[in-house]
Amino acid sequence: MPVSSLPYSQxxxxxxxxxxxxxxxxxxxxxxxxxxxxxxxxHAVFFAKMLPHLLWQTSDQAVxxxxxxxxxxxxxxxxxxxxxxxxxxxxWPIALLEKxxxxxxxxANTLHIMSKGMVEDFFTGIGKHLANKxxxxxxGPFNYQGRYSSESNRNFDKWLFEQNPQSAIxxxxxxxxxxxxQSMQLVTDYPMPANNRLLHFEKxx
Ligand SMILES: C[S@@+](CC[C@H](N)C(=O)[O-])C[C@H]1O[C@@H](n2cnc3c(N)ncnc32)[C@H](O)[C@@H]1O
Numbered sequence: 001m002p003v004s005s006l007p008y009s010q011x012x013x014x015x016x017x018x019x020x021x022x023x024x025x026x027x028x029x030x031x032x033x034x035x036x037x038x039x040x041x042x043h044a045v046f047f048a049k050m051l052p053h054l055l056w057q058t059s060d061q062a063v064x065x066x067x068x069x070x071x072x073x074x075x076x077x078x079x080x081x082x083x084x085x086x087x088x089x090x091x092w093p094i095a096l097l098e099k100x101x102x103x104x105x106x107x108a109n110t111l112h113i114m115s116k117g118m119v120e121d122f123f124t125g126i127g128k129h130l131a132n133k134x135x136x137x138x139x140g141p142f143n144y145q146g147r148y149s150s151e152s153n154r155n156f157d158k159w160l161f162e163q164n165p166q167s168a169i170x171x172x173x174x175x176x177x178x179x180x181x182q183s184m185q186l187v188t189d190y191p192m193p194a195n196n197r198l199l200h201f202e203k204x205x
Pocket of ligand 1: 064118
């Protein structure tokens with residue numbers, strides 16, 4: 001794929017440095033990260049370079065693989081792996097991972113795209129596959145007590161609904177409850193640029 005036709009997300013370019021700075025702390029003891037919903041692949045190529053102690057395993061629905069592979073070909077890293085087909089509502093392709101232990105999971109901007117049922121499936125999958133004492137980091141916009149944290153998030157939520165009525169900015173309280181059901185506790189809720197958050201959970205089975 002020529003460079004000019006690589007899939008491109010401006011928001012990934014805008015947020016990647018701030019996210020990497022937080023992941024550096026959250027994943028400092030981790031060895032392998034499973035990224036769910038890698039999207040264009042821009043985050044993966046950047047984070048693999050910034051966090052060379054980690055094996056960075058991309059994944060997404062098959063429709064996004066060509067773009068992710070094109071970014072990986074453009075900016076390879078020895079610790080970066082080609083995407084696995086992972087739909088959170090299907091069986092996860094755990095047998096295809098290079099290392100059997102998943103001690104970290106990362107996802108960005110996926111929970112507001114997925115339906116509520118998919119988000120529930122996602123947390124069930126994390127509960128099943130994330131190792132004890134493993135880290136889970138999720139980046140994106142969240143509501144607090146049902147309230148938008150900014151006017152831009154309110155407008156974004158309206159736009160999401162117009163694209164797909166199943167999509168919506170999620171309440172942090174609901175996410176915390178789903179996490180608690182899978183033995184995960186919130187370590188830190190990081191404020192991020194552009195009214196986003198990065199939620200860092202740790203699992204204690
Ligand atoms: C808005 S994009 C975010 C992509 C990228 N993480 C980013 O921050 O730019 C949402 C991603 O969620 C993925 N996604 C949606 N539903 C999914 C599901 N059921 N299982 C796994 N990934 C899903 C999409 O394929 C897409 O890559």
